[in-house]
Each structure stands twice: as C-alpha cells, then as structure tokens.
Amino acid sequence: MRPPVLEVIGLTVEFATDRGPLRAVDGVSFRVGAGETLAVVGESGCGKSVTSLAIMGLLPPGTRLGGAVRLLGEELLGQPGRAWQGRRGRDLAMIFQEPMTSLNPAFTAGEQVAEALRLHEGLAPRAAMDRAVEMLARVRIPEAARRARQYPHQLSGGMRQRVMIAMALACRPRLLIADEPTTALDVTVQAQILALLDELKRETGTAVVLITHDLGVVADHADRVAVMYAGRIAETAPADTLFARPEHPYTVGLLGAVPAIEGGAGRLASIEGTVPDLRRPPPGCRFAPRCPFAGRDCEAQPPLAEVGAGHAAACWRAPLDRMLAA
Numbered sequence: 458m459r460p461p462v463l464e465v466i467g468l469t470v471e472f473a474t475d476r477g478p479l480r481a482v483d484g485v486s487f488r489v490g491a492g493e494t495l496a497v498v499g500e501s502g503c504g505k506s507v508t509s510l511a512i513m514g515l516l517p518p519g520t521r522l523g524g525a526v527r528l529l530g531e532e533l534l535g536q537p538g539r540a541w542q543g544r545r546g547r548d549l550a551m552i553f554q555e556p557m558t559s560l561n562p563a564f565t566a567g568e569q570v571a572e573a574l575r576l577h578e579g580l581a582p583r584a585a586m587d588r589a590v591e592m593l594a595r596v597r598i599p600e601a602a603r604r605a606r607q608y609p610h611q612l613s614g615g616m617r618q619r620v621m622i623a624m625a626l627a628c629r630p631r632l633l634i635a636d637e638p639t640t641a642l643d644v645t646v647q648a649q650i651l652a653l654l655d656e657l658k659r660e661t662g663t664a665v666v667l668i669t670h671d672l673g674v675v676a677d678h679a680d681r682v683a684v685m686y687a688g689r690i691a692e693t694a695p696a697d698t699l700f701a702r703p704e705h706p707y708t709v710g711l712l713g714a715v716p717a718i719e720g721g722a723g724r725l726a727s728i729e730g731t732v733p734d735l736r737r738p739p740p741g742c743r744f745a746p747r748c749p750f751a752g753r754d755c756e757a758q759p760p761l762a763e764v765g766a767g768h769a770a771a772c773w774r775a776p777l778d779r780m781l782a783a
C-alpha cells in the first residue's frame with residue numbers, strides 16, 4: 458500500500474514561555490491522501506496554525522516537537538533544517554491569510570514566482586520568468602505580463618493572494634497547507650480562489666490541508682474534517698457525515714447546536730465560555746468546563762475513538778444520539 462501524502466502521528470508542540478511551558482498541540486494525528494482536502498476547524502487558539510507550521514518546519518528554534526510527521530512515508534521531524542527547507546516549495550507549500558507576510562515587498566510579483574521556479578526546478582532566469590507569467594495567468598490574474606512587473610503594494614488583496622497561490626503551486630507541491638487563505642477577502646474573490654485551488658488540486662493531485670472558520674467552505678471544498686479543540690482533535694469525519702451526525706459536543710456547539718443544518722453553510726457558532734489557558738489546561742477532557750454533558754468521568758482524558766466509518770470522536774458520551782434525543 459502506498460503511504461498517504463501526509464501522515465501526522467501523535468504530534469506534540471511545546472513552547473517555552475515566561476509563564477511556563479505551553480503545549481499548543483497535544484497528540485494530534487491525521488492523514489491526507491493525494492487529491493484529498495482535509496479541513497481543519499476550531500476556534501481561535503486551538504492549535505491549527507501551530508500544527509501547520511510544525512508540518513512545514515517553520516516553528517521558532519527552541520520549540521519542542523514530538524511525534525511524527527511523514528511526507529510520502531518519509532519522516533520530517535528528525536531532519537535538519539536544511540533538508541526541510543529544500544522540501545518547502547518543492548514538495549510542501551503553504552499559503553497564509555495575509556499574503557504580505559510571505560511576499561517580499563522589494564521584488565515584483567513575477568520575480569517572486571520566478572525565484573521559486575529557479576530554486577526548486579533549476580530553471581534559467583528567462584525560462585523561469587516566462588513560466589512565472591504563465592502561472593500568474595493560470596491563477597487568473599488579468600494582463601499577467603504587466604502585473605508580473607508590479608510590486609506587491611501595487612496589487613489588491615485578492616491579487617496578492619493569487620500571486621501567493623501561483624508561488625505555492627509553481628512547483629506542483631505534493632502537499633499544500635492553506636491557513637485561512639481567504640478570510641481577509643470579499644466573498645466573490647474568496648469563491649474564485651477556492652475554486653482555483655480545487656481545480657489545481659484535481660490537475661496535480663496535490664493533497665490539501667485547508668484551515669478555515671467557514672463551515673460553508675468546509676461543506677463545499679473539504680472531503681474530510683478534523684475539529685480541533687485546545688490542542689487536540691475532538692472529532693474527525695468525512696465532511697458530509699460531520700454535518701449530518703456530529704458526535705462531539707464541541708462540534709455540535711460549532712454547528713450551532715443543530716446537527717442537521719440545511720446546506721451546512723455559515724460561520725462557526727460561538728459557544729459559551731473560552732478556550733482554556735494551555736499552560737494550565739483542565740485535567741481530562743479539555744472541553745469539560747464548557748460542556749453541557751460533562752460528568753465526573755470526564756476528568757479522565759477521552760481517547761479519539763471510532764464511532765462510525767472513518768468517523769472518530771474524543772468524548773465519553775459519543776455516540777451522542779441518545780443524549781440529544783433525551
């Protein structure tokens with residue numbers, strides 16, 4: 458059997474802070490296959506970005522990592538920074554919410570895409586620039602040749618996001634992580650960009666990890682979903698199953714307490730209470746302080762246990778049907 462594109466096994470990430478160690482990711486596991494989109498959802502501060510930065514090898518020095526991150530079966534965590542750097546752009550790419558953080562203001566759009574191609578595909582400068590303009594046209598930047606000569610500040614937010622996608626996809630990475638890639642954009646541009654990602658994914662078989670706050674985006678673009686809470690995976694399921702039959706009280710809360718929501722569109726609902734301080738998380742189930750079903754037994758950590766086909770939930774009460782019917 459071929460290994461999945463990405464396999465994350467028991468990933469832990471711990472930062473040293475002034476007020477003690479902070480474990481932002483605590484035993485996260487998932488896999489993503491070629492041409493598959495895994496959506497990662499959860500409130501702010503649940504460890505979504507830290508998980509993706511860990512996969513990319515982009516966490517600050519001194520961060521303590523545990524577990525395994527395998528790309529096509531090859532372990533990345535133990536590799537020296539240089540080896541990882543070589544894989545970024547070529548095998549691994551990431552796009553962020555704010556493109557200005559990954560675009561260099563001192564270079565034109567064309568130069569940045571061309572640089573990625575020179576670095577990872579060994580193209581000569583002229584050939585790289587020609588391919589860069591092609592890429593910019595591919596991501597539907599009008600008048601690509603002229604836009605290629607412009608600097609990031611001369612482009613709109615949507616246009617910059619397209620440049621970043623062109624850069625990320627120029628080398629046909631095996632894995633693309635998109636961290637809230639369209640949150641800052643208006644709805645029309647957002648839809649165009651997500652459609653573009655889907656199209657490129659179908660063409661290249663890239664595996665996609667899509668971090669988003671938007672359940673409509675999940676419903677329309679994800680094959681599977683992982684719901685994160687306080688550094689752990691609360692629930693994971695095929696997207697349609699998650700909307701039809703959420704099994705973790707946190708997921709039910711996010712979906713607005715109405716498990717079978719029509720069309721599944723809308724933003725995440727807000728749940729009373731806040732995400733715990735990860736320096737002093739509650740013992741056992743981290744959702745207990747906010748959970749309507751919490752009991753004494755929840756002081757022990759619930760394992761992420763299978764509740765259906767490809768469906769697992771970390772809750773002592775799952776499957777929940779009986780609870781909700783009562």
Ligand SMILES: Nc1ncnc2c1ncn2[C@@H]1O[C@H](COP(=O)(O)OP(=O)(O)O)[C@@H](O)[C@H]1O
Nearest residue numbers: 472479481500501502503504505506507508735
């Ligand atoms: N470099 C860092 N040093 C210390 N704590 C961090 C660092 N980066 C992130 N964190 C903390 O890790 C937790 C998870 O953050 P993050 O992954 O960014 O959440 P989100 O799910 O919103 O993307 C938060 O509590 C955040 O404050």
Ligand code: SF4
Nearest residue numbers: 742745748755772773
């Ligand atoms: S384990 Fe207990 S506290 Fe945690 S989500 Fe399930 S019922 Fe709620």
Ligand SMILES: [Mg+2]
Nearest residue numbers: 505506507636
């Ligand atoms: Mg984030």
